[in-house]
Amino acid sequence: MADLTDIFGGPWTPPQPSGFIMPEPPELQMASAMLASGITPPENIIFDGRIHRFNSGTKGKAGFDKPGFYVGFSDGVPAGHFGCWRAGIERPFRADVGRKLTIAEEMANSRRMAEARRLRDAELAKSREAAADTVAVIWRDAGAASPDHPYLKRKGIQPHGARVTGDGRLIVPLFDDTGELSSLQYVAIDGEKRYHPGAATGSCFWSIGVPDGTVYVAEGFATAATIHEVSNKAVFIAYSASNLVSVTGMLRQHYDDVVIVADNDASGVGQRYAEQAAAKYGARVIVPPVAGDANDYAQAGNDLLALLQPKPDGWLIKADEFCAKPAPISWMVKHWLQSSALIMVHGPSGGGKTFVVLDMCLRIATTDVESWQGNKVRHGTVVYLAGEGHHGLRGRIAAWKQHHGAGSIDMYLSKDGCDLNTPEGYQRVRDAIRGGAITPAVIVVDTLHRFLSGDENSASDTKTMLDACAGLMYEFACSVLLVHHTGVAEEAQHRARGSSAWRGALDIEISVVPPKADGEPIQIVQRKSKDAELAEPIFVNLQSVPITGWVDEDNEQVTSAVVVAAEAPAKAEKKDKLSKHKKLFESAWWHGGAEVREDKPYVSRSAFLDHLIVNQGVSEGSAKMYLKPSVEGRPINELLLGEVIAAHEHGWIMLDEIASGAMLIRKNG
DSSP, X not given: OOOOHHHHTOSOOOOOOTTOOOOOOHHHHHHHHHHHTTOOOOSXXXXXXXXXXXXXXXXXXXXXXXXXXXXXXXXXXXEEEEEETTTTEEEEEEOOOSSOOOHHHHHHHHHHHHHHHHHHHHHHHHHHHHHHHHHHHHHHHOEEOOTTOHHHHHHTOOOTTOEEOTTSOEEEEEEOTTSOXXXXXXXXXXXXXXXXXXXXXXXXXXXXXXXXXXXXXESSHHHHHHHHHHHOOOEEEOSSGGGHHHXXXXXXXXXXXXXXXXXXXXXXXXXXXXHHHHHHHOOEEEOOSSSBOHHHHHHTTOOHHHHHSOOOOSSSOOHHHHTTSOOOXXXXXXXXXXXXXEEEEEEOTTSSHHHHHHHHHHHHHXXXXXXXXXXXBOOOEEEEEEOSOHHHHHXXXXXXXXXXXXXXXXXXXXXXXXOTTSHHHHHHHHHHHHHTTOOEEEEEEEOHHHHOSSXXXXXHHHHHHHHHHHHHHHHHTOEEEEEEEBOSSGGGTTSBSSOTHHXXXXXXXXXXXXXXXXXXXXXXXXXXXXXXXXXXXXXEEEXXXXXXXXXXXXXXXXXEEEEEEOOOOHHHHHHHHHHHHHHHHHHHHHHTTOEEETXXXXXXXXXXXXXXXXXXXXXXXXXXXXXXXXXTTSHHHHHHHTTSEEEETTEEEEOOHHHHHHHHHHHHO
């Protein structure tokens, strides 16, 4: 037979390289590994393949018990296993022989590790069996604890069935999931806690009180007793943070509402295990807001019951109660500017958007004008954050006051811009408003670009700006109105420039559309109104106003402009609206899967409704009004009257041959 010694790594080893240093003896290596693991090694370590017990130096007096263990094998590469049952430490060990192990040595080492674990488990089972018999006798013979026990008095709790040893230590039991007594915990008068040597503690618990509804889980006996005494609820004692997970899992098999009361310790270990248990088994977690456990919290005079069982704060209310009383929308400008809302007015540069915003806000800020374009105005304070054009704003406000004969204006303007979406910028705005004892109804940001740090196309920068706006709205219970630019391209004139996140966050969106030809008016179009129907478009002109007493350096009259009402170009409006409705129908058709009925484009009512809500940002109530054939001026009504579409099945088909043909060509092409 061929010699396979070299293949499997027999006794031959290659020559050692120059400079090779012989490793320490394996006994010293295992001792060093024990020290590195927090275990005090025994005086002598013997590699004889048997399990050895020793005092590991972990909690407890030397010589009192032997929670440390090790087993070592000397045949081949020295290896074994060591640990401490009390501290929950277990480590495999393999000696460093100064070279890479051969395949045969690796295989032999794996076998030794398996044997070491078997010996460890057998010794552990033997130890626990003996300990279980011992603790049963100790628990049976121990006397009942008195309420006057020093530890109980210091913690301010009752015994709840705890017992005492002959030397005065408190005893509390640990039961396994079968109800068998597994171990005991001894609590000294000074609070030092120790488990009975060699007894099993993992997944063991004890309970105080009779389960009824909610049950609590706590780490220690004193904590659990305190929780039970203030809540009159059953409390299960896990005895250690690591036991919280297994005990919670056991409880969730029997109880629907399990609450873990974790310790607020500096290490955060208790909280981490509590959160792990909650995530795994669906329990709730309560942590005292200050350092310590629930007993410490109560002993300090805090209301532990309020922490455990907070009273309902009204955050959730029944639907019947919710809709019992009407809650009409609060408007600053009826149908156009809502209270406590995020609003955006956008338009191209030089298109008149600032004139329109000023016209609205100045009417809010004075009691001398009661309406805007026929819509009722509710008065309040306006804070106008102006990032540019202060000279022009001065003239526009003066011209507006003169034209309307207005007196005092309850408006405040910033001297310059700032980065509102930075902590420094936000604080500057907040401090200025609070410092002036101002209670704004609306804060205007003109323009958004001048107050934004970052890129308006960036979703992250957009979020920080939206967060800043939400912060102002919450802090001052007001609306925030953003003045912004539209894109340059023709198809971008109906929407704000930048990230799509802007539109999604808005309550109201308004476009200021400049005239397309001489003689045409400015059009003000409401693109989105989250809580109400879209308002009908408004048409205005800018009228020149010479400002009384204002002259320039050449003694020439200074003029500005004000917004005045204008007539809608009726024919062009009707034609443009019908064309707009056709485009809306076509976009709904694509959204619904481009269906065809009788060789014509077909859109179901449900697909059209979904398109309006999802893609157009229309509220569900407004979207339903859009689709009612009887509602005058709405898309379906006008398309039907214009014989552009016809009712068919559960929706409509396109009758307009030109539009229908173009749509089908695009689909089939």
